[in-house]
Amino acid sequence: MRRVDVLVIGAGFGGLAAALRLQAAGYRTLVVEARERPGGRAYRLEDHGHVWDMGPTLVTLPSLFRELWHAAGAEFDADVELLPLRPYYRVVFADGSSVDYGGGDDAGAVAALAPGDAAAVARFLHSTARIYDRAFGELARQPFLRIADFLRVVPELVRLGAHRSVYALAKRHFADERVRSLFSFHPLFIGGNPLRASSVYSIVPHLERTEGVWYARGGTYAIVEAMVRRFRELGGDLLTGTPVSRVFTENGRASGALLASGEGIRSRAVVSNADAPMTYLELLEPKDRPKLWAWRLPRMRYSMSCYLLYLGLDRAFPDLAHHTIVMPGDYRGTLRHVFDGRGLPPHLAFYVHTPSRTDPSVAPPGRETMYVLVPVPHEGRGIDWEHEEPAFRERVLRELERVPGFAGLRQSIVVAHSFTPRDFAERLRSFRGAAFSIEPTLWQSAAFRPRNRTEVPGLYLVGAGTHPGAGMPGVLLSAAITARLVSADLGPAVRRVLVAPAAAGG
Known part of the structure; x- marks a missing residue:
């Protein structure tokens, strides 16, 4: 039976990012992917010379990719070329009016659409910048492993108005319904309902203006390919066409997985990039499923x-x-x-x-x-x-x-x-066919979401269904959190990966 330090189930962005971090830290890491190519939702389709990204199509917060590459001793911009998009989007309304949004004079664009709302653009963006400054680091980069961890930040969230929805925040600033939709649609990119998603998610327009909106030359799948190359160069192993039947446990601890082929793999830790509900409800045997999540997940x-x-x-x-x-x-x-x-x-x-x-x-x-x-x-x-x-x-x-x-x-x-x-x-084994897993609401966030370190010792989650949530930025942040937890639990790796001096100094 094959033995590794860390077994990662699923080669989506979250699984690959966690694997890259762990392999770079010196843990022998194996990724198994059920489909014939890596990528998860970020798959590629080719037909008659046309090439499509089947999932995510744009890059925001490219700094998170640079952080990931730096952890692997490399430079992201040497592997992937990002092209800036201006405007970010052309938005067309039902009455035939339209606006080119982002990368230019948004107040001027709004003035042409709804003159009375133009002055409110700066105030809205200032409010979202304030939410970002106070909440982003506190919420998105920290694991919330207990309810108490979340309750600790609730007073600050209330001060920031996080109990209001993104749409409600836009409504407080803008009178025109078109402008309200223009500054509230962003939660849809991560599967959130603007009428319900916490105003914490209104930071996306601020992030776009801070780091831009980008397209990866060759498509988003070019980033997947670059991640796989770096992972393999560091000695990591990736098996495609290799579905997992179940995660097995010994004395209550996750200790590997049984493949559909009948082969078993032993590991000191298992990181699941499968959809979180599917991990709990299908990959774990009934005796191993935490009772709370077995009850709660179908009701979320x-x-x-x-x-x-x-x-x-x-x-x-x-x-x-x-x-x-x-x-x-x-x-x-x-x-x-x-x-x-x-x-x-x-x-x-x-x-x-x-x-x-x-x-x-x-x-x-x-x-x-x-x-x-x-x-x-x-x-x-x-x-x-x-x-x-x-x-x-x-x-x-x-x-x-x-x-x-x-x-x-x-x-x-x-x-x-x-x-x-x-x-x-x-095809993607998404619970109920949801494109972004669990809906991001205030009471389905942080510790109220399936946690990066599960209640089953040795089993960890990464990806859209765990903290902090869906979208490439959320998934990359979840990978950083999960890799950090795995490293803390396993202790220092016996083997260290050598990083080239030039890359290490980048």
């Missing part, structure tokens, strides 16, 4: 899911921005339906990523590669995707074609692939 709120289209187009669409966000006619009603309703929403929101506008390498010459995301309810909300997908696809394309810049979209499609909530459940 889960993020919305997504309907995705990956389109290859036979011509360029020169009037499009890299990112286009199309707001629904009924913003609040659509959010309520997507998160709490049954059936398909009557109004649709769109996030459209057209990477070939910035990076010609992802499409054949003269063609366009496009990614269309529509927020939809997760599984269990009365939608039979096998039956409804064809008609819904046609509806999505028909509605999108009415948006300025997208005319002639349907007749230009030469390649099309779709990904539904059923695919999230079956």
